Amino acid sequence: LRVNPEKKEEKERVAHALLRATLRLAAAHGFTSLGLREVARAAEIAPTSFYRHFADMEELGLALIDDLGGRFIDGWIARVKPGSGDAGTPLESIVSHALAAALEDPELMRFILAERAGALPPFRAALSQKVSLLKGALQVAIASEHATAEAGVSTYVSDAAVVLLLEACGQLLEQPEQSTLLRARLLRQIRALFSGAASTGGNT
Amino acid sequence: LRVNPEKKEEKERVAHALLRATLRLAAAHGFTSLGLREVARAAEIAPTSFYRHFADMEELGLALIDDLGGRFIDGWIARVKPGSGDAGTPLESIVSHALAAALEDPELMRFILAERAGALPPFRAALSQKVSLLKGALQVAIASEHATAEAGVSTYVSDAAVVLLLEACGQLLEQPEQSTLLRARLLRQIRALFSGAASTGGNT
């Protein structure tokens, strides 16, 4: 049996409404406080229809991380490729895009930050995987700023860089008007990390 | 009317049981998922007795941050004072103590990390205040490692250092056996930050 593409599309539309409704509510009260009925109500479907899309709230949360979260972070990572639009080094491009994306979808950014440190191990694990992709991209971006970095960038530098990037996004959510300042500070931090690491040795 | 010190002590004992029960449950399911009855049950008091101590769960959470969280972080900060026990520089002492404390009270550490990034603004604000005290201590500790730092340590260095310290605590909760590795990496990150910042200028 095959499925009508129109039907499939409609189903995904409803599932997407559930994910967005969850993000909206989670930004206000926290994901773990949400109930299936509360989310279904916000997505304008009957409570029982929830089960046509997800077995429970945990499955929905993991879908949120894999789908919306994955695309969100992939959008940052894509900035490491040359010729990806705007001016500046790849590092500047990733940083600028990440901060802009956080401002454009603050509910998703808050969810990612909150669940990365939250109490649910499956969520932490799923997000940790997404973040490690970002770490790789940052490693490349940092290296490409310095032609002298023939031996590559130490992983402890990119480990730290990704953490500082996420922290800057979190602070941007608190004070959206400080965008320029936060961007400048973040770049200074990452560059200090790299040059400090390079001058004291200990690569890869 | 005055109060019997025994009575006061007993009341604080029950309040403390509520706070510890909350930490235990929050580490498992997340703070925002907790209900007053659930916490009262875990603390072995009647649901209605909860109100003798806190008006609601939010008030309890703020007390958690101010009391247990405050003492916890103050214990880290105290390590910046010279002669605070063990060997090593003040920075090494803060770092070692922080990681050890995270392992000794993982439930409190998880709560701090989770609510620092969580959905509830009052919690984020209260924790941000505690963390900024820590930032000051780190600034002093980093400066005292380098006699040449007469102009002080740039705030963006200590801003980053406190974030990296908290991140290392979070990773320690995931992999408690990596304690030695995490400590070494954290020290390398903070020292790279400082020396990179010093070599490119831009203090205070």
Next chain:
DNA sequence: TGTACATCAGTGAACGCGCGTTCACTGATGTAC
């Protein structure tokens, strides 16, 4: 083409349950005089 059947998203009714909160009460302790 027509007919019988399968699939599947959405739904309303109904269930038992735990929730937050209110209320009036108990009993121990402290104060007034």
Next chain:
DNA sequence: TGTACATCAGTGAACGCGCGTTCACTGATGTAC
């Protein structure tokens, strides 16, 4: 010393409410032949 009163942590009963989940059903669409 004794008596009357105030304070206050703890409690059990009771309330109305929203929760997660089950069930049987509808109706639209796709498949078989």
